[in-house]
Amino acid sequence: MSSKISLSRYLVEQQRDKGNIPANLRLLLEVVARACKSISHAVNKGALGGVLGSADSENVQGEVQKKLDIIANEVLLEANEWGGHLAAMASEEMDSIYLVPNRYPQGEYLLLFDPLDGSSNIDVNVSIGTIFSVLKKPEGSQSVTESDFLQPGKNQVAAGYCVYGPQTTLVLTVGDGVVMFTLDREQGSFVLTQENVQVPADTKEFAINMSNMRHWDEPVRRYIDECLQGKDGPRGKDFNMRWIASMVADVHRILTRGGVFMYPWDKREPHKAGKLRLLYEANPMSWLIEQAGGASTNGRQRILDLQPELLHERVSVVLGSKNEVERVTRYHDKT
Numbered sequence: 001m002s003s004k005i006s007l008s009r010y011l012v013e014q015q016r017d018k019g020n021i022p023a024n025l026r027l028l029l030e031v032v033a034r035a036c037k038s039i040s041h042a043v044n045k046g047a048l049g050g051v052l053g054s055a056d057s058e059n060v061q062g063e064v065q066k067k068l069d070i071i072a073n074e075v076l077l078e079a080n081e082w083g084g085h086l087a088a089m090a091s092e093e094m095d096s097i098y099l100v101p102n103r104y105p106q107g108e109y110l111l112l113f114d115p116l117d118g119s120s121n122i123d124v125n126v127s128i129g130t131i132f133s134v135l136k137k138p139e140g141s142q143s144v145t146e147s148d149f150l151q152p153g154k155n156q157v158a159a160g161y162c163v164y165g166p167q168t169t170l171v172l173t174v175g176d177g178v179v180m181f182t183l184d185r186e187q188g189s190f191v192l193t194q195e196n197v198q199v200p201a202d203t204k205e206f207a208i209n210m211s212n213m214r215h216w217d218e219p220v221r222r223y224i225d226e227c228l229q230g231k232d233g234p235r236g237k238d239f240n241m242r243w244i245a246s247m248v249a250d251v252h253r254i255l256t257r258g259g260v261f262m263y264p265w266d267k268r269e270p271h272k273a274g275k276l277r278l279l280y281e282a283n284p285m286s287w288l289i290e291q292a293g294g295a296s297t298n299g300r301q302r303i304l305d306l307q308p309e310l311l312h313e314r315v316s317v318v319l320g321s322k323n324e325v326e327r328v329t330r331y332h333d334k335t
Contacts, residue, residue: 004184004191004192005191005192006191006192007029007033007170007172007181007189007190007192008030008189010179010181011026011030014026014176018176020174020176021157021174024084024085024107024108024109025085025109025134025157025174027083027085028080028083028085028086028109028111028134028158029134029158029160029172029174031079031085032076032079032111032160033162033170033181033190034079035075035076035079035130036130036162036168036170037168037183037188038079039068039071039072039075039076039115039130039162039164040162040164040183042071042072042075043068043122043128043164044164046125051067051068051071052066052067052068052122052123053066053067054066054067065093065119066116066119066120066122066123068119069093069115069116069119070093072115072130073093073094073115075115076089076091076113076115076130076132077091077098081098081101083104083107084105084106085107085108085109086100086106086107086109086110086111087099087100087107087108087109087110087137087144087148088110088111088137088148089110089111089113090111090113090146090149090280090311091112091113091115091280092113092114092115092277092280092312093115096146097144097146097149108137109134109135109136109157110134110135110137110148110149111132111133111134112132112133112135112279112280113130113133114131114132114280114281115130116128116129116130117129117130117131117161117247118244118245118247118248118249120245121244121246121249126245126246126249127165127244127246127248127249127252128163128246128248129162129163129164129246129248129249129252130161130164130248131160131161131280131281132159132160132161133153133156133158133159133279133280133283133284133287134156134158134159135149135151135155135156135157138151146311149279149311150307150308150309150310150311152283152304152306152308153278153283153284153287153305153306154287154305156284156287157174157175158172158173158174158175159172159173159283159285159287159288160172160284160288161248161252161284161285161288162248163248163249163252165249165252167182167183168182169181169182169252170182170183170190171197171255171288173287173288173291175291177195177196177197177291177292178197179192179194179195179196179197180193180194180197180255181193197255197256197292198292198293199255199289199293199320199321199322200257201323202258202321202323202324203258203259203320203321203324204237204238204240205242205257205258205260206224206227206239206240206241206242206259206260206262206324207241207242207243207244207250207253207254207259207261207262208220208241208261208262208264209243209245209263210224210241210243212266212268215266215267215268216264216266216267217266217267217332217335218335219299219328219331219332219335220264220299220328220331222331223328223331227239227241242259247261247263247276247281247285251285251288251319254289254294254320255288255292258320259321260318260319260320260325261317261319262318263275263276263316263317264299264316264317264318265316272314273313273314273315273316274298274314274316275314275316276314276316276317277312277314277315278303278306278308278314279313281317282296282298282303283303283304285319286302286303286317286319287304289319290304293322294319294320294321294322295322296318296319296325297319297325297328297329298316298317299316299318299328299332300329300332300333303315303317
């Protein structure tokens with residue numbers, strides 16, 4: 001790129017020249033990006049900032065919270081509550097929704113987020129990130145309730161994530177493809193570094209937690225077995241396995257060079273549809289992957305078509321290179 005394009009300029013062009021987003025959504029996304037910069041600074045300080053380790057508390061999922069989980073959640077709430085763009089927010093770390101206080105103007109959007117995905121990796125200095133999704137408040141809704149958030153992923157008007165790694169990278173879609181921005185720390189702004197991100201239809205990489213193999217359903221075992229057999233097996237090619245245990249980092253790798261990510265249902269908790277959260281993780285990541293030419297299903301159905309029933313609903317996830325996702329889905333259909 002001959003000249004640097006900032007996130008603000010990109011969003012203005014999406015609003016003014018392409019008509020893809022209204023002004024209030026543009027302003028909301030700029031606030032989210034600023035919050036991600038603050039979280040990035042806290043992550044980068046690590047032990048120097050006293051932010052490592054457990055907070056000795058649990059979230060609504062029954063998971064032990066890290067100090068940075070709570071910090072990131074508070075940063076996103078405080079940054080977004082006063083701007084007038086939102087009616088309410090929902091977070092993986094909170095039991096119920098967070099209504100914009102009455103002292104601030106109420107907007108037309110709903111913000112959902114996983115404030116710090118992959119937080120088990122914080123203390124070992126492995127890439128983690130923030131995932132976010134934006135919905136429109138249903139028309140005619142006077143006071144916001146949890147049911148207003150229970151919209152299928154295809155209703156999203158913006159989605160993205162920020163990965164805190166060797167670089168801080170913001171990945172975004174507003175329904176016009178996927179773009180990546182890198183944080184320029186000297187300038188203090190996100191700069192466009194990749195446009196029209198595309199996930200190759202074919203791949204030789206898969207990402208899954210192999211330690212859970214004994215708990216998988218038969219279609220998943222069949223797919224992974226075939227990959228492991230390599231060029232001597234039915235696939236006729238060797239596969240590499242990658243697993244970071246941070247959805248943001250694993251999906252970022254897939255958006256960068258292809259692959260398939262799987263977090264399937266397993267027999268340890270048979271009453272749960274999966275491990276990942278539909279509203280905070282699966283929906284925004286699925287839309288990003290689809291906007292980049294990939295596919296995403298729960299093994300049987302397109303994730304973006306699923307009708308949520310609970311604020312913290314879980315789901316099985318298979319996403320990435322289109323031909324591999326379709327293969328896994330066919331294996332489930334035959335069962």
